[in-house]
Structures are given as structure tokens and as C-alpha cells.
Amino acid sequence: MSAPENRKYTKTHEWVLVEGDVATLGLTDHAQQELGDITYLELPDAGDSVSAGEPFGVVESVKAASDVYSPIDGEVIDRNESAIDAPEVINQSPYEGAWLIKVKLADSSQLDNLLDPTAYNEYADEA
Amino acid sequence: MCRRPDSVCLRNPVRRVGPIGDERERELGEDNDAPLKRTAMYQRHKDLGARLIPFAGWEMPVQYEGIITEHRSVRTEAGLFDLGHMGQIEITGPDALAFLQYSTTNDLSGLKPGEAKYTLLSNEHGGVIDDLIVYRNPEGEDGYTVVMNASNAPRDVAWWQEVRARRDDLDVTLNDISPNTGMIAIQGPNAEAITQSLTSTPLGQIAYFTWQNGEIAGVSTKIARTGYTGEDGFEFYAPNESIDAIWTALMDAGKDSGLVPVGLGARDTLRLEARMPLYGQELGDDISPYEAGLGWAVNLDKGDFIGREHMAAVKAEGAKRRAVGFKLTGRGGAPRQHYPVQVDGEVVGEVTSGAMSPTLQENIGLALIKRSAAGVGKPLQIEVRGKLVDAVQVKTPFYKRPS
Numbered sequence: 001m002s003a004p005e006n007r008k009y010t011k012t013h014e015w016v017l018v019e020g021d022v023a024t025l026g027l028t029d030h031a032q033q034e035l036g037d038i039t040y041l042e043l044p045d046a047g048d049s050v051s052a053g054e055p056f057g058v059v060e061s062v063k064a065a066s067d068v069y070s071p072i073d074g075e076v077i078d079r080n081e082s083a084i085d086a087p088e089v090i091n092q093s094p095y096e097g098a099w100l101i102k103v104k105l106a107d108s109s110q111l112d113n114l115l116d117p118t119a120y121n122e123y124a125d126e127a
Numbered sequence: 128m129c130r131r132p133d134s135v136c137l138r139n140p141v142r143r144v145g146p147i148g149d150e151r152e153r154e155l156g157e158d159n160d161a162p163l164k165r166t167a168m169y170q171r172h173k174d175l176g177a178r179l180i181p182f183a184g185w186e187m188p189v190q191y192e193g194i195i196t197e198h199r200s201v202r203t204e205a206g207l208f209d210l211g212h213m214g215q216i217e218i219t220g221p222d223a224l225a226f227l228q229y230s231t232t233n234d235l236s237g238l239k240p241g242e243a244k245y246t247l248l249s250n251e252h253g254g255v256i257d258d259l260i261v262y263r264n265p266e267g268e269d270g271y272t273v274v275m276n277a278s279n280a281p282r283d284v285a286w287w288q289e290v291r292a293r294r295d296d297l298d299v300t301l302n303d304i305s306p307n308t309g310m311i312a313i314q315g316p317n318a319e320a321i322t323q324s325l326t327s328t329p330l331g332q333i334a335y336f337t338w339q340n341g342e343i344a345g346v347s348t349k350i351a352r353t354g355y356t357g358e359d360g361f362e363f364y365a366p367n368e369s370i371d372a373i374w375t376a377l378m379d380a381g382k383d384s385g386l387v388p389v390g391l392g393a394r395d396t397l398r399l400e401a402r403m404p405l406y407g408q409e410l411g412d413d414i415s416p417y418e419a420g421l422g423w424a425v426n427l428d429k430g431d432f433i434g435r436e437h438m439a440a441v442k443a444e445g446a447k448r449r450a451v452g453f454k455l456t457g458r459g460g461a462p463r464q465h466y467p468v469q470v471d472g473e474v475v476g477e478v479t480s481g482a483m484s485p486t487l488q489e490n491i492g493l494a495l496i497k498r499s500a501a502g503v504g505k506p507l508q509i510e511v512r513g514k515l516v517d518a519v520q521v522k523t524p525f526y527k528r529p530s
Contacts, residue, residue: 012146031147036178036392037195039483040460058512059147060460062194062483063392065512066147 001029002121004095008111009120012069015095016114018105023072026099027059030124032091035061041087043079043101050074050103052110057100059090072110074103166211167309167367168374175388183278185212187391194392198485201356201397202526204385205315207377208394210362211370214280214305216287219270222297227261227271229297230290230433232416234426235271238263243336243353247416247424248283253437254412255419257283258404260353262338272304272349272364276406280305290433309370313377313386314360314397316528321381322361326350330361338364344376355394357401358528396482399491400526402452408464408479409450409493417446418495448476449501452523455490455509459516462492467510468500475500478509484525491525492518 007015013031017024032038040060050056055067056076079101083089090098105111115123163186172179177188188209190197200206218227227235233246242263248256257279262272275283284303291299313322323330328341328350338351348365363373378386395405404410409419415438416425427439455462462481467474481492494507503522508515 027147034147036190037193042460058460060483062396062461062485063189065460065463067145069146 001095003028003117003124005117007095008071008114008116009123010069010071010114011123012067013124014069014071016071016111017099018108018111021105021108022077023074023103023105023111024099025056025068025070025101025103027068027090027094028120028124029094030127032094034127035059035064035066037062038087038090041084041090041100043084044076046076046078048076050076050101059087068100070103071114072103073106075106076101077104078102164212166209167370168209168211168311171371171374172209172388177388177390180391182391183212183276185277187212188388189392190390191388194390194396195485197387197389197393198396200385200387201315201358201389201393202486202528203316204387205313205317205321205360205381206356206387206389206393207374207381208312208314208389209374210310210312211308211367212277213310214275214277214283214303215308215310215364216273216275216280216284217264217270217302217304218273218287218299219302220297220299222299223270226291226294226297226299227273228429228432229294230287231259231261232425232432232434232438233261234429235261235263236429238271240264240266240268241337241339243338243351245336245424247410247421248286249416249432249434249438250412251434251437252413253415253434253441255406255410255414255416256286256412258406258410258421258424259283262349262351265338265340265349270300274310275305279406307367308364309367310362310364311370311374311377312354312360312362313381314354314356314358314389315386316358317381317384317386318358318360321377321384321386322350324380325376333361343373344380346372346376348373355401355403356397357403357524357526358397393485395480396485399480399482399493400484400486400524402493402524404450405480409495414448414495415441415446417441418448418450420450445498447498448495449498450479450493450495451501451507451520452525453492453494453507453509453518453520454487454525455492455516455518457517459509459511459514461490462494462509462511462516462518468494468496469508469510469515470496470500470506475507481509486526491521493523 042058050070057068231246351362466478476496507518
């Protein structure tokens with residue numbers, strides 16, 4: 001599944017969808033394929049802050065645990081409880097039902113450092 | 128060193144686990160750049176779309192369709208495994224039995240032709256170099272065939288050569304047949320029916336832990352009723368050049384019986400549910416079989432063997448550590464190898480294996496802990512990335528197939 005056009009991407013396989021000053025973060029299709037069956041998800045609470053380049057959560061598959069990184073600074077305003085309850089949704093629908101957190105953007109210029117869909121697709125193909 | 132396909136092999140289990148995709152290297156746990164070996168089934172795995180990973184120096188399928196679905200297929204229908212990475216050595220000659228009795232822990236003297244037994248290759252300190260299945264060769268064939276873990280096979284062979292040099296009173300021939308031997312396994316409730324459709328050998332006559340010569344779809348093979356999943360099933364040993372023909376015939380015969388190819392990922396969760404030990408996790412050079420719960424595979428009365436004195440002392444004093452099964456009662460992710468285990472704020476040991484059990488839908492694990500902390504029903508806390516998660520010790524195996 002190629003990366004949707006309306007987002008930006010990280011080299012650690014997260015996507016960012018920006019609407020106004022709110023950024024929604026999720027994992028890419030490449031990430032869920034790489035992980036395999038996802039069994040557990042750990043996310044910050046609303047009110048917590050996240051920092052660019054720092055892990056904000058953990059995703060576990062049957063065979064591995066991996067950090068999930070934030071590409072931006074900001075405050076968490078919501079998290080996807082249904083993905084926490086049924087993390088397999090990330091395997092099934094990484095770009096739609098399986099968003100992870102929504103963040104109030106502190107510095108929108110940080111988005112300029114991220115990959116566009118074409119660049120991410122190329123990067124993921126090589127990985 | 129962690130070589131398993133399904134674990135993170137955390138060097139530092141506290142919080143930082145690394146980015147996605149990193150687990151290939153972490154699960155590998157091998158730093159050398161030696162080219163990976165491939166089994167005779169390699170192209171078949173590629174054609175099936177398997178995800179291949181480095182494992183014990185081999186390029187092996189960790190999954191085809193997905194670990195959970197493959198796991199469930201083996202529990203409810205049947206699965207087919209490539210085990211071509213495992214090692215096999217033939218030990219023959221007039222003193223083959225004496226040599227095996229001296230170098231391993233179990234009593235093999237009662238094995239009749241075609242019978243097999245689980246035993247441990249012991250070191251001089253009462254630890255374990257490898258765990259093994261020793262098959263006495265079928266009627267009319269001299270000696271024994273021993274199956275070794277892929278990760279240990281080279282050092283097992285080197286060790287046996289050293290033992291043979293030391294015991295030049297024993298007339299024995301060692302023949303490492305690993306490079307030419309293919310091995311596959313069919314496991315699950317439908318395994319016998321699928322296999323029976325391809326052979327005139329009455330499989331009902333092959334008892335658990337025995338093997339026979341036979342033919343599958345006209346191809347000569349050894350047929351063993353053994354496995355590593357907790358299900359009924361067979362393992363097939365045949366020359367590399369004929370193993371793919373057996374695999375293909377089984378896949379064809381099993382396509383209406385739910386037979387699917389299964390990778391090393393599900394092999395690990397299957398064996399964990401059945402509480403079968405994995406070398407490098409439940410077993411190691413510095414873990415006594417009595418600590419690992421494998422005292423039943425040690426016979427102190429059969430005569431002298433390497434490490435016997437140390438094992439006898441551990442048995443007499445009581446093992447200081449115990450391998451226990453547990454399940455998480457709190458929420459916090461799956462337990463994994465090397466996670467610390469606590470009781471009342473004190474570290475009492477560590478997790479040796481753990482996973483989200485696909486059959487039980489619970490987080491289960493094995494841990495090696497201080498004896499005083501061990502006991503079914505007693506609580507533990509598992510440190511998962513810096514957070515303590517409640518657990519309770521439970522009876523094992525976690526899963527036993529319906530009889």
C-alpha cells in the first residue's frame with residue numbers, strides 16, 4: 001500500500017496528518033508489515049508532551065517490541081483508545097482507523113524536515 | 128546471546144527498545160558477517176512469499192502468512208515446517224552407546240532399534256552444551272542418529288571430537304551428516320491423516336518417540352513421530368535433494384485439510400505453550416538441568432558421565448533456582464527474555480521466554496528465579512520496560528492438546 005498523499009512521513013515509519021494546528025500521528029503500512037501481528041500498544045495520555053525525535057509509545061508484535069517516535073514537539077490532546085483495545089487494527093488499516101495520537105503542534109516548521117509521500121515510498125522500498 | 132526469531136533480545140531492557148525494523152538485527156544477535164546458509168527448501172520459501180531472517184547462521188522463514196494464524200493452524204489443523212537448519216550426527220561403532228552414555232545425561236541403554244529419547248549434552252561443570260534427541264537407528268542399521276540445535280551443532284561436534292580423543296578406549300565413529308540432510312516436520316491434529324495418504328507405512332504403528340524407514344510419495348525417508356509444538360505429528364529426515372519432493376507432496380495432500388507452511392516465529396510460540404525448553408533461553412552452559420526442570424532427563428545411576436558429580440551435588444542440595452511458568456495479570460505488553468523478575472521489590476531472577484499466547488490470548492512466560500520465590504499460585508512482578516507488571520505462577524504446560 002503506498003503512502004497517502006495528504007501526509008508527511010518519518011524514517012522511523014510514522015505518518016503525520018496536519019489539520020490546522022493539530023497533527024495526527026500513526027504508523028505506516030511498511031511499519032505494520034515489518035512488525036507482523038501487532039498485539040500491544042502503549043500510548044501517552046492527553047496532557048503529556050511529546051518531543052521531536054523522541055519515543056512517545058511502544059508497539060509490540062508477537063516477535064518484537066519497538067518504539068514509536070514523534071517527529072514534532074507538542075501536547076497530546078487525544079489518543080486512540082480503540083487501537084489500544086484492539087491493536088490489530090494497525091495491521092488491518094494503518095492509515096485510517098489506526099491513528100495513534102493527536103498532538104497540538106508547537107512548531108509547524110518541524111514539518112519541513114519530514115519526507116513527502118514519494119520520498120517515503122522510495123525510502124521504505126529500499127529498507 | 129539471543130538467537131530466537133520472536134524476541135527483541137534487549138541489550139538494555141529498561142524502556143528503550145529501538146525503532147521499527149531494528150528487530151532484525153536485535154533478533155539476530157549475531158555480529159559476524161559470515162554469509163548465511165540456506166536449506167534445500169530456500170527457493171520454496173521465496174516462492175511462498177516467506178519473510179526470511181537470519182537465524183543461527185541460516186536464512187530461515189520466520190513467517191509466511193503471519194505468526195498468529197500459522198500458530199492456530201497447527202493447533203487446529205496442520206502445519207509444515209522446514210527444519211533443514213538443524214544438525215544431525217551419526218554415532219556408530221561397537222562403543223557408540225557407551226560414548227553417548229558418557230557424554231550425555233539420560234540413560235539410553237534401554238533404547239531398542241527405532242526408539243528415541245531426549246537427552247542433554249553436558250559440560251564438565253554440570254551445565255548443558257545442547258539438548259538433543261537421540262534416535263537409535265532402525266533394525267538392521269548400526270548406531271544412533273542425534274539431532275542437534277542449529278545454533279549449537281558445530282560446537283557439539285567439536286566437543287564430541289574432543290571427548291572421543293580423550294576416551295580413546297572407545298571405538299566409535301562420528302559422522303556429521305548435517306550438510307547433506309534435509310529435515311521437515313508436519314504437526315497438528317490432521318498431520319497423521321495427511322501423511323497416511325502418501326505412504327503405505329501404517330503410521331498408527333509408529334509410536335511417539337520412535338522412527339522408521341519409509342516412503343512418502345515414493346521418496347525414501349526416515350519417518351519419526353516427534354516434534355516441538357505440543358501437537359501430534361512427524362518429522363522427516365531425507366537427503367537434501369529429495370526433501371522438497373516430500374514437502375511438495377505433503378502440501379498437495381494437505382491443501383483440503385488446512386495444511387499451511389509455518390515459520391520459526393510460530394514454532395517458538397507453539398513450543399512455549401507446550402513448555403518445551405529452548406537452548407539459549409531455558410537451557411545454557413551455566414544452568415543446571417535441575418534448575419531448568421529437566422531433572423527427568425538426567426540419570427545419575429547409569430554410571431559415570433561428564434558433569435555427573437556437579438549434577439549430583441545440585442540434586443542433593445536442591446537447585447538454587449527454579450524454572451517456573453507464569454502469566455501476566457496486569458497490563459503492560461508481553462514478557463520477553465531477560466526482563467527482570469521481582470518479588471516484594473527484590474530481583475529474584477529473569478524471564479527466559481515469553482509471548483502473547485495465541486491459543487490462550489494471555490501473556491505467558493517462563494522465568495528462572497530463586498527457589499524460595501517459586502511456587503504455583505505465588506505472585507511475581509515482571510519489569511517490562513521499566514514498569515512492574517503483576518504476574519502469577521501457573522502450572523505448565525500452558526497448553527496441552529486434547530487427548
